[in-house]
Amino acid sequence: MAGDQQLSLLLDSAVRFPLPNGLRFSYGTSGFRSDGSVLASTVHRSGIVAALRSLKTRSTAGLVITASHNPVCDNGVKIADPDGSMMDQSWEPFANAIANAPDPNSLAQLVLQFAKDEKIPLGGAQSAEVLLARDTRPTGEALLEAAKQGISSIIGAVAIDMGVLTTPELHWMVRNWNKGTRATESDYFAQISKSFRSLMELAPNENLNLNAVEKKLIVDGANGVGGAKLEEIKKNIIGLEIDVRNTGKEGEGLLNEGCGADFVQKEKFAPSGFCSDDLGIRCASLDGDADRLVFFRLIPNTNNKIELVDGDKILSLFAIFIQEQLSLLEELPARLGVIQTAYANGAATDYLRNLGLEVIFTPTGVKYLHEKALEYDIGLYFEANGHGTVLFSKEFLSQLELVNSELTSKMPGSEKQRAASRLVAVTQLINQAVGDALSGLFLVEAILHNKGWSFQKWCDLYQDLPSRQLKVKVADRTAIETADAETRVVKPSALQELIDTETAKYTHGRCFVRPSGTEDVVRIYAEAATQDSADSLANSVAQHVNSILGSDIKA
Template identity: 65%
Template sequence: MNKEQLDLLLRESDRFPPPHGMRLSYGTAGFREDASVLLSTMYRVGILAALRALKTEAVIGLMITASHNKVSDNGVKIADPSGGMLTQEWEPFANALANAPSSRDLVRLINEFAEKENILLDGSKSAQILVARDTRPSGEVLLDAAKNGIGSIIGAVAQDMGTLTTPQLHWMVHVRNKGLESSELDYFNGLSNSFKWLLDSNPNNSELNDWDNRLVVDGANGVGGQKLELLKEKLNGLAIEIRNSGKGEGVLNERVGADFVQKEKTVPCSFGSQDVGIRCVSFDGDADRLVYFTVPSGSSNKINLVDGDKILSLFAIFIKEQLTILAARSKDTKIAFEPRLGVVQTAYANGASTRYLKDLGLEVVLTPTGVKYLHEKAAEYDIGIYFEANGHGTVLFSDYCISLLQPVSWELSNVFAGSETHKAALRLLAISKLINQAVGDALSGLLLVEAILRHKNWSIHKWSELYQDLPSRQLKVKVVDRTAVETSNAETKVVKPPGLQEAIDLEIAKYPQGRCFIRPSGTEDVIRVYAEASTQEAADDLATSVAKLVDQFLGDGSSK
């Protein structure tokens, strides 16, 4: 590090002292905390983004958001060159950077890390970082701090993309690094064009005169509702009504949004009896999650939830159908096309959904909890589908799969132009362009759900009845040291302390369709308990009995 760089870092970092007595941790969602204490963190993550851009020699993203958290919170995370999350290998450095107690400690860390990673800090290379924020009032001042951090590394430049959904920024990083056009207009055009093609390729269009094209969207009073207002002008075939759009009618994520709807199974604000029978969907605050729901007749505030597990199932059914069509004709056309399709879930996926997917003949694998694990595993397939029950997920198409689909669709156009075989190949290509290849995206997910439902001529009620969720219960147990619990097999089995898993197995055996696992929290000293059984009472009892076991083995005497 030369003197110019050293002086710049010392001078600028002195303006952003870290909060006293607070330790931050970079998790799946980056850093999150009350916005009032995040100025130093934003500044330092700006530095992190600049270093990452120099290291990778690619465009990096920095997004300021706290997703489904309350409006007083905020956070920040990095988008890697693929558009995905920051590599896990850099998370320890991110933690050390955020928690450095002084400017001199900060500079020492940066210098040591740069030397280890062979990052030149002499201004000889340039770096570009795309930055954006959601609609939180704190976003503007925090973004300025992040820009200061980026500017503290000589050669690094921040390009402010304005107010965006989180998936939009990730998409922009993804396509920018592929050398493609990456403006917000390009994003909207890509979604609308792919959606239109999927609708036009529907062989049942002539039979859909009675299709209910009404859709009511809960925008969580966040950025997603505002962006959907812009996107819907480019869409035909959907009558979209947007509520909780963030135009002053309510508070971000307060009794609205996907997290509230999925956890509480209650209608969000602005919804009620007037919506009986209509397809409804909720985004979260930064629009990287979506869940569907219906309002049943005669219910004052309860809903019928169609969660991420069922969104995954719908996508898997449709994609498998297209692959089956292609496989059936591959012998006739002499086109070899056998991509590997995989479905990725965590142990929190309802057991009924996992059984349903396996009964369809799909390959289903579990990963530890966290989008970074799901995404990484899904990327191992030619087509990988992942979703969490909370509504975050996407469909990944490998470059190899795309390289197969493009010539297949071209050759079939010469042999079977307009046939279902040709359309099946084009549908898969359209899905790969519609669904966000970087992260979960409520806008693109919504359009794919709507296209598939129309293609199959399914109501939301028929979709919801694919399988019946098993009753479940989640609890958490306070412990002195959460690291005393170690797990294996995608967090479904306890390795330590010895004897605990055997005790859990004995409890599970008492309940029909019983399933239960425990895992340590990533952020607090609690052990989380998840249980399923054939009835709600049984699920509650199983969760309670296992929570007591956890408390006996290592608790502090309290659970909830």
Template identity: 60%
Template sequence: MNEEQRSVLLKSSPNFPPPKGVRLSYGTAGFREDATILKSTVYRIGILAALRSIKTQSVIGLMITASHNRVSDNGVKIADPNGGMLSQFWEPFADSIANASDPHQLVLLIDDFVRKEEISFNGNRAAEVLLGRDTRPSGESLLDAAKEGISSIIGAVSHDMGIVTTPQLHWMVRARNMGLKSTEHDYFQQLLQSYRCLLDLIPDGNKTNKTDRLNDKVLVDGANGVGGDKLEIFSEICDGLLVEVRNSSKGEGILNELVGADFVQKEKVLPVGFGPNDAGKRCASFDGDADRLVYFLVQPGSSRIELVDGDKILSLFALFIKDQLSVIKDEGKAHNSYQARLGIVQTAYANGASTSFLKNLGLDVALTPTGVKFLHEKALEYDIGIYFEANGHGTILFSETVLTWLEDKNREYSSISKDSEEQKAVSRLLAVSKLINQAVGDALSGLLLVEAVLRHTGWSIQKWNELYTDLPSRQLKVKVVDRTSVVTANAETVAVQPAGIQDAIDAQTVKYRHGRCFIRPSGTEDVIRVYAEAATQEEADSLANSVAKIVDQFLGSGSCH
């Protein structure tokens, strides 16, 4: 950095002193904390975003959100040029500048990083950052801090995209860097056109008349956040979607309080605003920033729900895409040797019944360590890669190779077999590639794809939910002195340290029908997480408790819950 740049940073950074006695760490969700202590962090991540833009010569995104956290929290995270998460190689730099004790140390760290990364301030393109925030009251002042950080890098510019969902901002960054139109209007138009295309291609036998559709709307819990608001806007321009949004940010409810996908998935109880009159209806829930989606069924006479989670969403999408590929593949054997490779990516937390179901379909199922960054990276290895976590975060990735192949096939069929089943299958897959958000999990686009596939198959939510029956499971946390004592392998399914602990776990697991159990260290707190499955809930609970005791014996923990 030159002296002018150092001077600008030294002048602006004293306005954003770091909180005392707090150490922050950049993870999958970026930084998240109580909003009152985040101004310094957001200012500094604004600097990082500008530097990342210079380094990559691309547009970068900065989103202010704490997703499904309580309303008093907030956070900040970066969207890389492809719309994905910040490169893992830059996470240590994010940690170091967020925790710098004073302006001089901050500038020293930045200067050192700029030299190490060979970031040139004399490039042809100035830094450019897209900014977004959710509906949290703290968002506006934190956005101002981000702008200050960005502008403290000479020549850097920011564009405020307003109140948006996290997936919208990621989509905008990806589109901008692909040279495509990238406003919220463009986002809605792409969803609208691809969704309508899928509806137009529904088999005649499964098309419903207008009266039937009026009785088949989807009830959506918006978590009192931004996602419900955006869905309402979309439904106004899309006459092919009938929704009733409850718990929008315009109501009296509090963001994520007893509502939202995280609450519904973990607690398996009704969110506020839903009751006995909704029994049998198709219900869905977004989280606070709309990057998670789960469906559910209201149980008659009970506050409990039947959850249709991310594993079931993945299974629905996998079936649909596999069916379309099989039509194209069969026709193309004689003159086209290319066969798209479809892959499914899960973590060990995926219910064992879902994994068995997918493998029985003949699909390639891969496991990765817990974390979206691992799932996304693995999914990129396939022509079409589908990943979802049980919590409802996931998407479908289409390689450039498979998209080119589909476009070629579409032109071929248009000239020789227009409106054939083969061409319809190709058109459906192309529409899915535009409907689904390939940058990141997106509750809005995911909901549209679920609705389109259900219409295509003619299935009710009940029939969808009957694809397989989840094995009962139990998760526990065991407090330990040092979580790093546990080292795992094979996508966190095997504990290789401390010596002997996996043998003890295996000895317990074999006692239970359909038993499966693994342990892994938390990424954020000194606890070891225990996950267990078995044929009955009583057995799953017993297995989890037995393994928690093993962890306690090996690691000298304090308690489990």
């Protein structure tokens, strides 16, 4: 009887959200993305997947409607697992299958069969719970309703609308909800401001009197959800003057258009709303849903060109600080791992390894970085685009709490005790569920303050090697297969030998090619000692890809 009722619910719901003709959808690192006008069926079906994920794990799942740094016309949807991380990769084939089911009956049969295979109870006493959120895109409200109807098509499933949030807020809430701790937006704001204040108070006394420029930060909110949230958080921030621009108010501009972390990182220009009056002041940029973060400073007399501090240097700053605190705490042994992709600048990798840190590479995509970081007591990961975080194992957190308690009791005020307390504050400030531009921003500011570093000192950690990225349009990107975290081509067999031959011609030469995860293109990345050399290496390898696969080269 329950099975008949479940089938009827699925059919009735699916009829209202038909699959658009001629389109196929694929769940990638960022979930499903497309033009917002064609996503209703996909979001509806993602609601079903999220409800099933909740039933399977016997925990609360999450679903957020966003397209991050994409243009305002786009939208997307992704699912958060109960620990706040991205949906388990083993469920992606099912998500793809259900998103592309051609009709309601096919969809319903897929769901029922999957539930049977996964031993997911349908129609029983067990209920499902999904937290929902969306960013500020105009298509978000209608898509949220589609998600709600998808969730409610599973018997016993309940959708809880958490409102307009940053993507990291939703992930944080899911994680805390399942831990049984406070998980409202005001709790999120309070945790950031409290832990930031704690970390600032633990700075050496000689760093307390920074000049006015170093105490000021200008933030580009990408005309997205993050700017408005930062305006709320800054009300409880002491010791840092924050000027938020591009908050999405009427007249400020469109979401991610000429602004945002993706624009700043790729174009190396200041976002809209910034001008020569901002010279000498430290600036930061969020992306549209506030899960990416980069810093920058305007260069004088260059028509708004900037000096960029990207995810590699943010990662380096975090790694240095954590390593320094651990070095003071021999009673707290920890395996510290730094996770990068092949797109990380070679100078950053060399710098981190010269610090004695263990650096590991994974394929491109935050889901791979996050998974690898979980293998360490402390795992740090960042992509150059500014998406990353720091993860602490449960065992390490327990040890840290014990050590901090003992040192506070026996050696209060000692450098060892302050080091332990700093680490505690870091674990509370950083968002361990997912990359979070807001928590990351305040951790950067607190570390710079603790170290007494100027922006220039941070910039001077190392000099990035010049690089060039190209893409080659191909008929079938799967013709290229890679290994060793996408740094080596294994198919076609002759291509890697040609890449090696070209790379050997250049000082500090490094080059790899990989098939895009979303487009029918092959992506090429090249580094060398000079920009001309990097350009030449990239173009030479692109010609080889073109001659082997037959293609068009795009900048």
